[in-house]
Amino acid sequence: MSNRIYVALDTPDLAKAKAMASRVHHHVGGIKLGLEFFMANGRAGVREMADLGLPIFLDLKFHDIPNTVAKAIQALGGLEPAILTVHAAGGQAMLENAKAAAPVGTKVVAVTTLTSLDGTDLIAIGQNGDPHEQVLRLTELAKAAGVDGVVCSGAEVAAAKAVWPKGFFVVPGVRPANGTIGDQKRVVTPRAALDDGASILVIGRPITQAENPDMAAREIEATL
Numbered sequence: 001m002s003n004r005i006y007v008a009l010d011t012p013d014l015a016k017a018k019a020m021a022s023r024v025h026h027h028v029g030g031i032k033l034g035l036e037f038f039m040a041n042g043r044a045g046v047r048e049m050a051d052l053g054l055p056i057f058l059d060l061k062f063h064d065i066p067n068t069v070a071k072a073i074q075a076l077g078g079l080e081p082a083i084l085t086v087h088a089a090g091g092q093a094m095l096e097n098a099k100a101a102a103p104v105g106t107k108v109v110a111v112t113t114l115t116s117l118d119g120t121d122l123i124a125i126g127q128n129g130d131p132h133e134q135v136l137r138l139t140e141l142a143k144a145a146g147v148d149g150v151v152c153s154g155a156e157v158a159a160a161k162a163v164w165p166k167g168f169f170v171v172p173g174v175r176p177a178n179g180t181i182g183d184q185k186r187v188v189t190p191r192a193a194l195d196d197g198a199s200i201l202v203i204g205r206p207i208t209q210a211e212n213p214d215m216a217a218r219e220i221e222a223t224l
């Protein structure tokens, strides 16, 4: 893929999502749709976005018992997103079921540790407080389960790739130098994430909340 930016269109408004996609489509390689968009617009909305011609990353982060996750993925019906997410913390059987239920051409990637969490957050949910260690543990699990790759921050992607050289690495929590960080905690620049082995970058607000989104996307693209 020549352009490895997936723009996160986090809005419940289908018309706004379409308008934003049209503005930035020359400077991105795909569109990421998440829970906010899907809860408001469902499968029909995803189909309308797919009609714009860019690959779709459906970021629904499934996390439930194996049977429920498999049935939920099957219930997506005719949608064939390029990429689909599940939470690695759902366990190996859940990951295996997710991969088996997904369309053949869809990459299933497992979210390791959300980029909005730091060590203090991990201790509060009963983990040992080291995001790096947790990401590597879950990368091993995802690899063993036979999914296609993982979601991690740019701070861990080099180490995760060393564990899984053929894995597909999705890196959100990406910010241009001096960009507003917002609720993200483990943040790197787009250039650093790619240099360290990211397969694709997920970038939302630095593009969508910019005064001039197409220029923001173009400027980020120019750094890659």
Ligand SMILES: O=c1ccn([C@@H]2O[C@H](COP(=O)(O)O)[C@@H](O)[C@H]2O)c(=O)[nH]1
Pocket (backbone or CB within 6 Å): 008, 010, 034, 059, 111, 113, 114, 115, 116, 151, 152, 172, 173, 174, 182, 184, 202, 203, 204, 205, 206
């Ligand atoms: O660990 C994760 C997993 C997913 N995301 C998603 O990526 C985008 C990031 O948006 P920004 O506006 O660039 O912060 C958003 O849709 C998240 O749901 C993530 O940030 N971290």
